[in-house]
Amino acid sequence: MFNRRATLAGAAALALALTLTACGQNSEVSSEGSSEGGTVGIAMPTRASERWLTDGKSLVEDLKGDGYKTELVYGDDDPKAQVSQIGNLIKQGVDALIIAAIDAKSLNGVLQQAADADIPVISYDRLILGTKNVDYYVSFDNEMVGRLEARHIIDKLGLEEGKGPFNIELFAGSPDDNNTKYFFEGSMALLQPFLDSKQLVVPSGQTKLNQVTTLRWDGATAQKRMSGILTEWYGSKQVDAVLSPYDGISRGVLSALTSDGYDSDSKPLPVITGQDAELASVRSIIAGQQSQTVYKDVRLLARAAAEMVDDILTGRTPRIDNTGEYNNGVKVVRAVLLQPTTVDKTNYGVLVSDGYFTADELK
DSSP: OOHHHHTOOOOOOOOOEEEEEEETTEEEEEEEOOOSSOEEEEEESOSSSHHHHHHHHHHHHHHHHTTOEEEEEEOTTOHHHHHHHHHHHHHHTOSEEEEOOSSTTSOHHHHHHHHHTTOOEEEESSOOOSOSOOOEEEEEOHHHHHHHHHHHHHHHHTGGGTOOOEEEEEOOOOTTOTHHHHHHHHHHHHHHHHHHTTSEEOTTOOOSHHHHOOGGGOHHHHHHHHHHHIIIIITTOOOOEEEOSSHHHHHHHHHHHHHTTOSSSSSOOOEEOOSSOOHHHHHHHHTTSSOEEEEOOHHHHHHHHHHHHHHHHTTOOOOOSBSSSOBOSSSBOEEEEEOOEEEETTTTTHHHHTTSSOTTTTO
């Protein structure tokens, strides 16, 4: 499959230019390098979350350093736009594709075009579903992300010491993102025993995944749902914890809570988890509002994806961590998994020591 690509040699890139082009509801970022190593198409889902901007920038820089040109596009949360963008990358003759899907089930047709053109596909962070035309998956251990969020709630509430009962509400990610189920299952594996023992109580009764998802991981959608829960189910009760899978959702939940009078001595904020260590949420953690986030150094994820592309296009066998767990409904996709880190007010300094943020940015 990769004979044509095995002839490509990695040479140092000389230049990188980024241009933004508005295209209706989607936008593209075109990255040009001077290279003989071939061109890699990169399809990212959105610019609404700072982490995806970091992913895109890191992928371009790493691939440039490995001697490749890049074409970077952002779908701006529009699945149809992303399909069109990927189709355009295929027509341009890219040598490999790195795709973080908006809708995990929407890419079957366009990825058949990639297969017909002998273009390898790496599913980036979000597993692409329902197609045989995915070669590899690069992500963090997503079930562990959920476990870290649940562990923080358990420790902060003292559940293993028998404390309780406490009121908790559950939030999950977008229903069209395959990672959502891994985050939720990881969390519930640890939280379910305390729900069964009634140390944790969900006053809204919304405990099933299909009841707690948040389309497109949207903070405003989460805020609206949390406000509705508070109005209908709480009254004189107070929320003690909120399982949130992502910082943008966490900030939406926080907005609903503060509008309802939380963040005072008489009505303290609940324990609120998160993910992605976004700057606004890290500052919120330092200020004592959001309680925790899961730090995933996406620069390392980008490096892993770039190394995999280089291996593929130079005829080497990529290093794989997992060969059996990530079934996309058609095939088991070979995966590289990185480990996440829990971050709260006690250890946020790791973000500075890692160079993820500067100390001034966190002030």
